[in-house]
Amino acid sequence: MASPDHRSPRSAAAPPALLEMRGIVKSFPGVRALDGVDLRLHRGECLALMGENGAGKSTLMKVLGGVYRPDAGEILIDGVPRQFARPAESQAAGISVIYQELDLIPQLTVAENLFLGRERTRAFGFVDSRDEARDTRDQLAKLGVELDPDARVETLTVAEQQFVEIAKALAVDARAVVMDEPTAALSQREVERLFGIIDGLKGRGIGVVYISHRMEEIERVADRVTVLRDGAGAGELRAGELDRGGIIHMMVGRPLEAEFPKVKAELGEVLLEVEGLARPPKVRGVSFAMRRGEVLGLTGLVGAGRTETARLIFGADAKAAGSVRVGGREVSIRSPRDAVRLGICLLTEDRKRQGLVLGRSVRENFGLPNLDRLSRGPFVDEAAERRKFAAYREALAIRVPGAETPAGSLSGGNQQKVVLAKWLERETEVVLFDEPTRGIDVGAKVEIYRLINRLAADGKAVLMISSELPEVLGMADRVLVMHEGQIAGEITDPGRATQEDILKLAMDRDAA
Ligand SMILES: Nc1ncnc2c1ncn2[C@@H]1O[C@H](COP(=O)(O)OP(=O)(O)OP(=O)(O)O)[C@@H](O)[C@H]1O
Ligand SMILES: [Mg+2]
Incomplete structure (x- = not known):
């Protein structure tokens, strides 16, 4: 499909863009977060917004969503200038934003969150919760998610909350949908589901702004990419012209060396051993050993029990069975305090809430x-x-x-x-890393990989829980794949394995 040339939007023939932001400026004390940013979104298009951490992506979307008033600049919808003093005004103009920091209310149920502000009422103003529950189930089913509408949001995993947030954004009649790092907590399979949803939105003429640090996703989903650097536009590319090196160069302002700077450390004695670790139904008998200097990858689909396994080792949850040995000695870990005393630390995946x-x-x-x-x-x-x-x-x-x-x-x-x-x-001696690079930009990712190398070189044992398969294959010495609470298989030479090898193990252990 021929889209109007974005370089001459005001030519006589071209219809106005669905959405245009011009010269947006926004300062906070000590920081000029946006310094004259332009952005254009067409109907039925997915525009990726990229840039390093702190480049201004979320701030720009908060200006669009009516959360922040810009210091200067204008927003046009269908070529008509609009001002959004409050989020409700932006919503009324057909803009739906899924923010990076999910804004569900943890104490309310899934259905209550979905209908917040647009409650279904019966006679006398009572909320019709049965109706809402049915609708909630339908909305989520459309996304391929099965969740109890009456479950309180705080009991859900981050991935489940993300889908509730997406359902909430889609439940209102939106013309433009913004997703600020929607896949941060999703597994490969869930990401695919989300892409199906985005394709559906595009087919209905809805414009999508998609923010992500994952290059594979951008290649798969974006029709066009706008890059921000230090609060200003750094360039724009169409889908056909996407090349990783080019985008990274635009984002970082310099070319990036190796994506995965893996250095193999010398392996020492066994440092941590877990045997028969269990807390059904999530963890059902997990055993493995880690040596000094080793980076052990732990992957699998969301819900496979990876995070729960780490929490059991760390003493954050009580185990039903199993033993842990540190340096060959059986230890009793009843709380994170015990774990920390033994030199074990856990970096949780939900850093915002726990960190x-x-x-x-x-x-x-x-x-x-x-x-x-x-x-x-x-x-x-x-x-x-x-x-x-x-x-x-x-x-x-x-x-x-x-x-x-x-x-x-x-x-x-x-x-x-x-x-x-x-x-x-x-x-620490043993570092349990849950999704170490989630939401981290490409340049900083490499720094984190170097830190992991350094920890290993110092003789520590690193457990790297990750859903990003290229990262697991690129940085781990060995990879364990979990499926339904158990280790479904092991990849001993990640350097030669493929993502498919992992996925096969992760999806179905019988098939492996
Ligand atoms: N409420 C605020 N008060 C002060 N400074 C802020 C505020 N919100 C954002 N900033 C600053 O504005 C800049 C841009 O932040 P923003 O959140 O837009 O970055 P981002 O591109 O979304 O980064 P990330 O990839 O890490 O999410 C940063 O320097 C940030 O510290
Ligand atoms: Mg952001």
Whole structure:
């Protein structure tokens, strides 16, 4: 299909774009997040918005969604200038935004969240919850998701919450749908389902803005790519012209070396052994051993029991059966405190909820688990904290105006880097990493891989739980694949294996 040339939108023949943002400027104290950004979205098109952590992607979408008032610039819908003072006004104009930080209300049920603000009522204003439950089930079924409409959102996994959020966005009559890192918590199969949904939206003439750090997804789903760098437009590409190197260069401002800078460390003695670890129904007898210097990949579909396995090792949940040995000695881990004392740390996948105190400064967050190490007597040594943090800020390219900035004002990816820094600073022997690079931009990913290399080289054992198969194959020494709470298979030479090899094991152990 011929789309109007985006370089001459105002030529007489071309109809106005579905959505246009022109010269958008938005500043926060100490940061000019957007510095004159343009964006155009056509009907039935999927536009990918890319850029490093902190480039301004989410801020631009919050301006579109009526969350922030821009300092300058204009928004046009069908060529008509519009101003959105509140999210409701943006919604009424047909714009539906799924924000990076999901904004479901944890204490409400799935159905209540879906119908928030547009409750179905019967006579006398009572909410018709049976009707809502039925509709909720239908909406979710359309997405291929089976969830109890009466389940409270806080009991769902991050992936399930993501689908509820998508269902909520689609339930209103939208002309443009924005998805800010929608796949961060989804497995391969769920991502495919989402792409089917996006194709359906495009077919109905709806425009989609899609934000992701995953290049494979962009190649699969985008018709056009707009790249932001430091709050300004860095370039634009059409689907036919996409090349990884080019996009990365545009995003980072320089070419990137190796995507997976794997260095094999020398393997030492067995450090951690788990045997028959179980907590049915999620974990049903998991056994493996990790040696010093080893990076062990653990993958599988969402719900296969990977995160739950890590939580059992860490003592975050009580195990029903099984034993854990550290350095050949059987240990009793009843709480995360016990685990930490034994030199085991867990970086959770849901870093936002479990990792940061958003109202506190970046420095304080960095120091929180490190108090015993950096403090002298009862006083926190702020200078030492600041110095240590500065080193990580540099190594991980954390974009933050200063160490005293509240953690909550950082971009999503930069918040994750702070949590990473905080745990890496801790003396640990066994590092359990749950989705270490989720939501992290390409440049910083490489830095995290280098850190993983360094941990291994220092003789630590690293468990890398990840749904990103290229990353698992590129960085692990060995890969375990989980299926329905058990280890379905092992890949001993990831360097030579393919994503299909993993998927076969992950989908169906009988087929393997
Ligand atoms: N509410 C806020 N207060 C202060 N600064 C903010 C606020 N929101 C965003 N910023 C700053 O604006 C810049 C752009 O952030 P934004 O969240 O738009 O980045 P992003 O491109 O979405 O990054 P990511 O890939 O990490 O999600 C960052 O420097 C961030 O710290
Ligand atoms: Mg963002």
